[in-house]
Every structure is written in C-alpha cells, then in structure tokens.
Amino acid sequence: MSKKLPTRQEDYSAWYNELVKRAGLAENSAVRGCMVIKPYGYAIWEKMQRQLDDMFKRTGHENAYFPLFVPKSLFEAEEKNAEGFAKECAVVTHYRLQTDPDRPGKLRVDPNAKLEEELIVRPTSEAIIWSTYKNWIQSYRDLPLLINQWANVVRWEMRTRLFLRTAEFLWQEGHTAHATATEAVAETRQMLDVYAEFAEEHMAVPVVKGVKTPNERFAGAEDTYCIEAMMQDGKALQAGTSHFLGQNFAKAFDVQFANKEGGLEHVWGTSWGVSTRLMGALVMAHSDDEGLVLPPKLAPIQVVIIPIYKTGELDALLERIRPIQQGLVQRGISVKIDSRDTERPGFKFAEWEMKGVPVRLAIGARDLDAGTVEAARRDTKEKLQLPLAEVVDSVDKLLNDIQLNIYTKARAYRDSHTTRVETYDEFKAVLDGPGGFVVAHYDGTSETEELIKEQTKATVRCIPLNEPDEDGICIVTGRPSTRRAWFARAY
C-alpha cells in the first residue's frame, strides 16, 4: 500500500485503472478482454444485485434462466437486432477438441465435430427469449409476462477497460410482454425509475433520465430510455437502459395472443438492463486520490476497527473491542476488525482507505479508558471523537451522513458541470474546458448529431424527460428546435 495512486489530475484514466486493481475489485485475465472480478469487487456487485433484485421483485418480476447460446437462425430473425450485434460476438463452431496428432500433449479442434448451425454466445437475449415466449403466450390471461434474468453476456469489444467495457460482462436483462403499447411503455418507464432510484439512493450517483436519439437507440427498439451519470473527469456514463420494443420482436418471432374479444394480436415488448459497468460508474463518481470512496449502502465492509496496541496487549484489547463490534452488527452494520499482527496501524489505515471503507474506528486501551472512540470518515477524512456509550448510534448516524454527503457532492459536481449554451462556439469551449453535460438546442437530425460527434467527440446522451418545451435554434444549422438535448463526451 506504500505506492501512491496516480492522481486524478495527472491522469484520470491511469488513476482509474490502478485504483480498480489496487482496491482489489478486478483485474485483466488470460482471456483477451475478459476480466476477473475479485472477491472485494464481487461483494459490491452482490450488494447491487441483491438490492436491484428486491426492487424487481417488488415491481412484480420473476427471475428465470435462458440458454447462453443463440442459434444463428434465431439471431437472424430480428434484422436490426442481428445487424447491431453481429459485428462483435463469440461464435461457437465446434463441439469437441482432440489430441493433435502432430503435437503430442496439444489439443486441436476436431474437424469432424463441426456444428450444423453456429451458436452465438448471447450478446443480449431478446432472440432466444422471444422465441421461447412464443410458446408461453397464448391469451391475454398470460399477460403481462414480467421476467428478469441475471446472466453473463459477451460482446467482442476491441478496446476494453475493466468494468467499463469488457468482452464478457455480468448483467441483468428484463424482458416483458404486454397486451397494449400503453402498458409496455409504462413498464419501460417504471424500470427506468427503478434504475434511477437505485443509482441515486444506493450508489449515491445522481442521474438524468431521458430518451435516446434514434442514432443511439438499441437495435430493435422503438424507443430507448436511459439514465446518464457524470464522472469526475467531465465525461458522461450511461448507467442503465430501458427499451420499448414495440411489436418488433413479437412480429419477428410471431408472438400473438388472443385478446378478450377473441381476436389475435401481437404482444408489445420491453427490455431493460444494467451491468457490471455500474461498478465503473461507482468507482469514478466518488473515489479520490487515496482510493475508493464507497457509499455505505453498497460497502461490503461499512466499518473497519483497527486496534491500537503495544506488543502483548492485543488479545486483551480485542476482548474489549468485541462488544463494540457486536453492538454494531446487531444494528445491521457490517464490521471488520483488522487484527493482523503483521502490519502497523498506518499501513492498515492506508489499505482500508484504498478499499473505500466508509468509517474507520481506531481503538486503543487508553481511548476506551477515557470512554471515547476515534472515528474517521472516508469521504471527508474528518476525524471525530465518539463517546463510547453512544458509539452504535453515532456510527449509524455517520453512515447515513456519509451516504447523503457522497450523493450531495456528486450532485454538486454534476450540476456545476452542466452548462446551457446557445452557440456552437460556447459548446466547444465547454467541452474543451470544464467538460460535463452541455445542454443545447440542435435540429434533431441524425446528420447534425453525426457532425457534432465527428467535430467534438460529444454525443447526445439523452433528451431529458419531464422538461418543458422551449423554442430555440440549432447551434449548428440554425434551424428551429423545441427541446434541448444533453450532450457530453462519454464512456
């Protein structure tokens, strides 16, 4: 832990990469573009999963599991979707290896074990799931069908970064079917709200809810809604998407239902997902040059206790510390006592700072004798003397404060990096200056969007929901516009 991280100022990208590794979140693997999610990183992901899963279930969804592989012919059925994903996928062509006759001890593909039809490792599961829904849906009584899947998916990315863009990643994908367009749109919006609530309340990451332009839309959707977050380097990150699929997949896979009047109609679909990419957002939104800063609600360890002792006194001190630990655990707070005899307190402080544990308690016999405990907040680095008698209440309150403070700070950063501009020059100046979201009128055409992207590397992140119309003129073409879009350079 002695080596310092690169600072965010020096090299944000190097800071992120180093931090992810040094905090024990993830590392690159022997497989190009695939990561290993290490125990500490996976523990955070598990907390995210548990919370999201509870929210999905509360909104009436059930989990199921569909095959890893998509036969090529199913993949072809929804044309836009196939085109969107065919360029970057892992293709299984054979089902057996054999000993290589020319190289003893080596294996090769058995040329006699070629599949009749290639299998694609799912980049997303609409095709396999909608081909299944055909048999599950006959009547309006089978609707709505509200299903979620936790799974791994693979997209053959050429340039990868831990969590942010990896060939294999973990995610959840909801796939629902409804009797009417209205219900399907309501579901799409509901799940967007669930994602936004999760991001803000649990990740402490403020997000803008909006709709994507056709250019940025999911291949096969009628509308893609998203939540967009702002990272500390002024770049945006898409943190979740929810798609209104219209009847596209229902038509591609012939999923029809008998309505109450006895007529046959195609069902209306949605899909929505968040992935381990959220881990990247979590790291980049809050952390500092000393390491991770985790919101208490997602921290695997919320409180670390470091005993401060002289040689030979550890056991006696631990005896006195354990009731404090028990009190915290009874309050539902996760606590680790770092009683390693091989490391000094300063080393431990730095290590748990790197790992983003929200509250550190340094406890020595003298403190206990004096009826106090020294607490340190990871977010502000402030130190506090807590009365021993109230330590559980105090720590509980501290955790709530930290959760709120982290959010407030991220929100202030986001707000101070959201700039309304009226001209293309201003637009470019913001991007090349402070960065962040640039809120501007444009004429709504793909051409202008493309031009802006080419010239500035900024994309339309979304057209925010619930914002009033406003007359204006496009910063590029001068044509009329009625809504501002939020642009940014993005991950």
Add this chain to the structure above:
Amino acid sequence: MSKKLPTRQEDYSAWYNELVKRAGLAENSAVRGCMVIKPYGYAIWEKMQRQLDDMFKRTGHENAYFPLFVPKSLFEAEEKNAEGFAKECAVVTHYRLQTDPDRPGKLRVDPNAKLEEELIVRPTSEAIIWSTYKNWIQSYRDLPLLINQWANVVRWEMRTRLFLRTAEFLWQEGHTAHATATEAVAETRQMLDVYAEFAEEHMAVPVVKGVKTPNERFAGAEDTYCIEAMMQDGKALQAGTSHFLGQNFAKAFDVQFANKEGGLEHVWGTSWGVSTRLMGALVMAHSDDEGLVLPPKLAPIQVVIIPIYKTGELDALLERIRPIQQGLVQRGISVKIDSRDTERPGFKFAEWEMKGVPVRLAIGARDLDAGTVEAARRDTKEKLQLPLAEVVDSVDKLLNDIQLNIYTKARAYRDSHTTRVETYDEFKAVLDGPGGFVVAHYDGTSETEELIKEQTKATVRCIPLNEPDEDGICIVTGRPSTRRAWFARAY
C-alpha cells in the same frame, strides 16, 4: 391441469419429464441440450443458492467471478483434466458474423475473424482459476485462499435430460488453495459435510457420504468425495462432489508460496461443486403421481390460500382472508392467495398440487364464521381443520412436520432399498428386483469394477466414509476385500 401425469409405476422417466414441464420448472430450448429454467423452477434454485451461499460464507468463503472462456493452451496445462473434458466442449473459433453475400438477410461466420487461439466455453474452471491464483499467491500469508463462483458451464452432452444432464447448466464451484495437504483435505471434507447438511436439512434428501473409486474420480483430482442420493425408481444420483486436488493444478500452473521458513512450496488445492442437477434430485426424491412435493424450506410458495365463495362474494371474503395472510407472512411464511376468478377451486387445487405447495388452505365465509380453516398437506394429502385463532402457529408447525416427514419417508425408502449381499447372484437379483444401493465386497480393482458395470450397468457410487473395515471376499473374483462399496445403477 386436467390431464393426468403418467404414473411413476407406468413410466418413471416419462413421469419425470412431464412433471418438470407441467410444474413449470423447466423446458427444452431451441438450443440442442440447453434448457430454459422457468420462473417457478428458478425460484426454487434461488432458494437453494441463497442457502448454500450462506453456508459457504459462514465457512469463510468469498465469491468471485472468472472468465467464461478458457484459452486452449490453459486447458492443455493439466493433462488429465484436459483429457477428461476435451471430448465434450463448446469451442469458440471466430469473433464475428457478417452478412452472407450469397443469401440476403442471412449471416455467416466472417472468415477473416478467426481467433488465433480457440477459446473453450468453461466445462469447469480449474484451469482459468489456477492460472489466476499464480498471481494471487506469493506467501503463506495469502493462504488459505477460499473462493467460490456461481456460474454457468457447458459440457457437450449427447443425451440430455432436463436438470439431470444438460449441455449448459448452472452451478457453483469452490476453488481453494492451502499451505498443507492436511488443510486441503480438511477443506474437502468440510465442504462435503456442508453439501450433506444442505441435502438432508433443506432438500430433505438423505445422502451417503463417501469417496469415489479411481475410475469415477474427477479428472485431475487425487481424491473425489461425493454425496449419493437414492431416487424413487431405485437409481442413485450423485448430488455433489468435493475434490482434493493435491498439488496437481499448483504444479501445472506453477503456483508456489514462500513458507514461514522462507522455502518455496507448491500449494494444495480443492474444488467442489453442486449444480442445477440438484433440482432433478429434489423432484425425483419426493414427488408423486399428482405432481411435485416440495420440502417447505425450499418451496417458493409455502402456503396457498384458495378462497371458496359464491359469485359476488369474493371481495368481501378476501377482506377477511388478508389478515390471515399477513399473520403468516409476519411469521416468515411465504403465502399466495389464488384469487383468480376464472378458475374453479378444484382446478386450483390440482394446479397447486402439481406445483408441490406444501400447505393449502381452503377458506370460505362459513369456515371463518365457524372459526376454522381447512388445511391440506401436500405430502400426505391429509386434511385438517385448524382453529382460526391459532392458524399461524398451526401452519408453522405443519410446515415443520412436513419438512421432517418428507425426509423420514425418503430415508425409509432409501434404507429399505439398501441391500447387503454376499454373492454376485444376489447382487444381480437386487438390481433387477427392487433396485437401490447394493452393498458388497469387491476386490477394489478397476477391472472388476468395469466388469460389473458392463454386466449389470451398476457402478460403485462410493466407498462410504466412517464405516468400519470388514473382512470379506469379492463377489466376482473371490479375492479378499476389507471394505464394502455401495453399488447402484445411477443417473
């Protein structure tokens, strides 16, 4: 629900296949050998996962996630393991599809996107994990390393059956590393105990703990321990395995640690896993000709309430039922009220019987007026009148009784289908008669084991642990033997 299942007597295999589908557990997919786990089946699997995960964490393990793909060269590193799995695996050879120039709208593999090295979809993760452990382990302070992964794996099975043998399945795989052989063996045995406890206490399936013969050992292990269960057709099912890997993988992947004395040693490994196969065991161990019988501890719905009412009276009745539901839920019991207006009670009874819900409450206004509730046990089909005032306590007790009764019944079946024999004729007579475990002396050689398998289709399921030595003679060769093995025909 009108159509009856085939009976177990008539056709056990057809009964199983039909039941799995009709109870909504799983179905075959568009991908050869891969299943879709339906919401009700997945809900049971989630309960299994949650329980096992808690048990793993209580014994000090952490979860992590490793890549889906294993590069061929890593696969080759541990020779026996590679041989054992190379025959049946999905091989990714390309990373892109393209539009087929000869067939508009169709896709084909892009011949220019061939991988330099083939990737195997993991059939098990020892290779990829041990290649990672090499970097995680330097010193005795890094040990033991206690990691588990929840994942999907693929083995290219030619003959598949829902849950019991599928090309893709879900499982957990523990992979641990230790400083000494003693510790690694203790871990292997501990996890076997965890599996046995889970099977008996939660699945209500009695199991025999034992060690596999070299013929049946995991490829790459020094010793494979297993738990073996007995199904209602007299066939055994291997429900979990725990492997002592010795230093095989440490040597193959050069994983060494500096011991306390400063010397370098290879670490000692274990791996252990259970899979969605447990779902098959659960179904086959308890269910009857009317459908599933689920142990309360794993039932997604423990109590179903069926309102009994005349037209127009449903809402008023539901008002009176809801406090009962709430009382049960407060006790931690999962309850579903089946208030569908489109189906009659008899239909609902049959449907929830098929789905194995442990307790059914049929509640009408007259019962409530009389201060009683009619309960029906799924396991014994017994009906009971419960006093309304004590309904929560009574149902709670009933659920405990059912959990115990299901176990006791399965245990009695297993015990009455475990036969000690002294001759090969008796051995064959048992297998062709009642079936079950046949407990016999054999000379311990692979040749005799093979011969028995060829002639009777029975294999050595295990040599049970903790059984005293006993002098005897091999039922086939007459050579001396000191331990009895448990044989059976098996899934």
